[in-house]
Amino acid sequence: MTENSGKTIAEKILSEHSSNKTISPGEFIEADIDLVMVHEQLGGRIHKEYEKLELDKVWDPDKIFFILDHWVPAPSIEAAKMHQDCRKFAKKYKFKHDIGMDKGICHQVLPELGFAKPGMLIVGSDSHTTTYGAFNCFSTGIGATDVSVVFATGKLWFMVPETQKFSLKGQLRENVMSKDLILQIIRDLSIGGAEYKSMEFHGDGIKSLSIDSRMTVSNMVVEAGAKSGIFIPDNELVEWLKGRSISNYKLTMPDDNAVYVEEFNYDLSQIVPVVAKPASPDNVVPVSELPEIKIDQAFLGSCTNGRLEDLRQAAQILKNKKIHPDVRLIVIPASKEIYLKAIREGLIEIFLNSGAIVGNPTCGPCFGGHLGVLGPNEICISTTNRNFIGRMGDITSQIYLASPTTTVASALKGKIVDPREV
Amino acid sequence: MKEIKGRVFLFGDNINTDDIIPHRYLTLRDNGEIAKHVLENLRPDFVQNVRKGDIIVAGKNFGSGSSREEAVNVLKVLGIEAVIAESFARIYFRNLINLGIPALKINDVKKKFSEGDILKISIKNEVIVNETKKIKIQMCKIPKFLVEILEVGGILNKIK
Ligand code: SF4
Numbered sequence A: 001m002t003e004n005s006g007k008t009i010a011e012k013i014l015s016e017h018s019s020n021k022t023i024s025p026g027e028f029i030e031a032d033i034d035l036v037m038v039h040e041q042l043g044g045r046i047h048k049e050y051e052k053l054e055l056d057k058v059w060d061p062d063k064i065f066f067i068l069d070h071w072v073p074a075p076s077i078e079a080a081k082m083h084q085d086c087r088k089f090a091k092k093y094k095f096k097h098d099i100g101m102d103k104g105i106c107h108q109v110l111p112e113l114g115f116a117k118p119g120m121l122i123v124g125s126d127s128h129t130t131t132y133g134a135f136n137c138f139s140t141g142i143g144a145t146d147v148s149v150v151f152a153t154g155k156l157w158f159m160v161p162e163t164q165k166f167s168l169k170g171q172l173r174e175n176v177m178s179k180d181l182i183l184q185i186i187r188d189l190s191i192g193g194a195e196y197k198s199m200e201f202h203g204d205g206i207k208s209l210s211i212d213s214r215m216t217v218s219n220m221v222v223e224a225g226a227k228s229g230i231f232i233p234d235n236e237l238v239e240w241l242k243g244r245s246i247s248n249y250k251l252t253m254p255d256d257n258a259v260y261v262e263e264f265n266y267d268l269s270q271i272v273p274v275v276a277k278p279a280s281p282d283n284v285v286p287v288s289e290l291p292e293i294k295i296d297q298a299f300l301g302s303c304t305n306g307r308l309e310d311l312r313q314a315a316q317i318l319k320n321k322k323i324h325p326d327v328r329l330i331v332i333p334a335s336k337e338i339y340l341k342a343i344r345e346g347l348i349e350i351f352l353n354s355g356a357i358v359g360n361p362t363c364g365p366c367f368g369g370h371l372g373v374l375g376p377n378e379i380c381i382s383t384t385n386r387n388f389i390g391r392m393g394d395i396t397s398q399i400y401l402a403s404p405t406t407t408v409a410s411a412l413k414g415k416i417v418d419p420r421e422v
Numbered sequence B: 001m002k003e004i005k006g007r008v009f010l011f012g013d014n015i016n017t018d019d020i021i022p023h024r025y026l027t028l029r030d031n032g033e034i035a036k037h038v039l040e041n042l043r044p045d046f047v048q049n050v051r052k053g054d055i056i057v058a059g060k061n062f063g064s065g066s067s068r069e070e071a072v073n074v075l076k077v078l079g080i081e082a083v084i085a086e087s088f089a090r091i092y093f094r095n096l097i098n099l100g101i102p103a104l105k106i107n108d109v110k111k112k113f114s115e116g117d118i119l120k121i122s123i124k125n126e127v128i129v130n131e132t133k134k135i136k137i138q139m140c141k142i143p144k145f146l147v148e149i150l151e152v153g154g155i156l157n158k159i160k
Helices: A008-016 A041-051 A079-091 A106-112 A127-135 A143-154 A179-188 A204-208 A211-224 A235-243 A308-318 A338-342 A347-354 A403-415 B021-030 B031-035 B070-078 B090-098 B144-151 B155-159
Strands: A028-031 A035-038 A065-066 A095-101 A122-123 A138-141 A156-158 A163-169 A200-201 A229-232 A260-268 A273-275 A284-286 A297-300 A328-331 A377-380 A398-401 B004-010 B056-060 B081-084 B103-105 B118-122 B128-130 B135-138
Touching: A008 A138, A008 A163, A008 A229, A035 A041, A035 A143, A041 A079, A041 A143, A041 B070, A065 A106, A079 A095, A079 B021, A079 B031, A106 A127, A106 A338, A106 A403, A122 A127, A122 A143, A127 A138, A127 A211, A127 A229, A127 B070, A138 A143, A138 A229, A138 A347, A143 A156, A143 B090, A143 B103, A143 B155, A163 A204, A179 A211, A179 A273, A200 A211, A204 B135, A211 A229, A211 A235, A211 A308, A297 A308, A297 A403, A308 A338, A308 A347, A308 A403, A328 A347, A338 A347, A377 A403, B021 B031, B031 B070, B070 B090, B090 B144, B090 B155
Parallel strands: A035 A065, A035 A122, A065 A095, A122 A138, A163 A200, A163 A260, A200 A229, A297 A328, A297 A377, A377 A398, B004 B056, B056 B081, B081 B103
Antiparallel strands: A028 A156, A273 A284, A273 A398, B004 B118, B118 B128, B128 B135
């Protein structure tokens, strides 16, 4: 990169948060953090690591977003103890934003409450912190020790990532969802294909993707190894922010002469329903190429696909129908806000009438925690983001990752099917 | 940094954090208790066989998945002193360095290392000696900034 070359969004946001204004990929910098998100990890490791520093305060109690979401409400004594330690820590260090355990999953609630604004540098104790890239933020996951460093100093070291450019055009077809797009991208890149890189999403095709749809894409970029997955800002985003009275932000566009390591083009109208077969998110095939696969469970929820748009599309398919008698369908809205809207719109009634079990907002089954853990040899189709061995339960259980429409269509048929065929 | 000497435990590509330590054990929170389950899905005998000083060698994209630092800390608890891989997932890489465990990127690991080989690693001289195979392997340069973190035994010691 030369002195005169422009910057990508990731490079811009990082340089604006660092004293080094001429950064280039591969360089190590120290950057000021705008916000750090923590969940149960606070009571898991972070509090123990932080206590080692013997500090009686945190750098800025106003810049910490603390929520309980993984094991909510506590399904075991161990989880309850973890929650106790979290709350104790949050009180002791006077966290201003203790969000509690009734609001939903971190990556949904944080933007809903207006904490993710364009141009921000956000880190979180969770790998899917990349989700806020949909809001034109540079956001990424970090471990417990990193969180302790941020708590103490407000700063963190970064290696400036190279950027991959994704140009989208066209529009998704009916019952094809942005989940199909991101699974297709992960397949094309493979699970290490974006290692250490920032993915940047451009093009006219973005316009047809709602903020909900974009969040699903940014959520899963980490499955290709990416450090962040940032959308260029547009009118849709500005309107969304206005709708929530969110102000004081900095829309960040890349420079025209920004340098990208790789460029990819996707025509959204060519995307078809796909699934990621066990046990890797890049093991992706079109649903139409699968042999007959009977399922025991279907899960609609998580920070990937538990949003209102997901519930609406799923309800459209389930309306006035019953799920297959051999299948358990579990539906978990990603936040209380979504849950309430879904109740008002009659979606929850449709789910319950179809034979689904509706749970309170939590991560729950996504990581094999509670509310739908898989038994030996069971097969689950799931709207979540990881299908690693044993992720949702027994190590012999199998997970197929899919969009909300594919997931519920499969619940109706008792086997994995293309949602355009039900 | 002192020299590291230990045996190789060899793994393939894309070992993820759910493989290293399944999420469901995280509520145990006692490091010793969590560490009893390290890599149990892939190799149920790993925990019994591993000894202080041993070295994990893996293929591409080691440590992909979750940000859970337990997946690094449990290796520390078991005495693993270095991890060599063809590439690392980024959060895992950070977590290794931050906890003071060298994360060394080496190409073609299968040609250079076998299960049980004895290695001697000198970070200072940027060289790995495979004593069993009698070969010397040059490492990629580790940025000075990261060596400083390793030298003090992890980033918390640096900011103390
Ligand atoms: S829903 Fe699943 S992927 Fe998302 S934060 Fe919770 S456990 Fe992680």
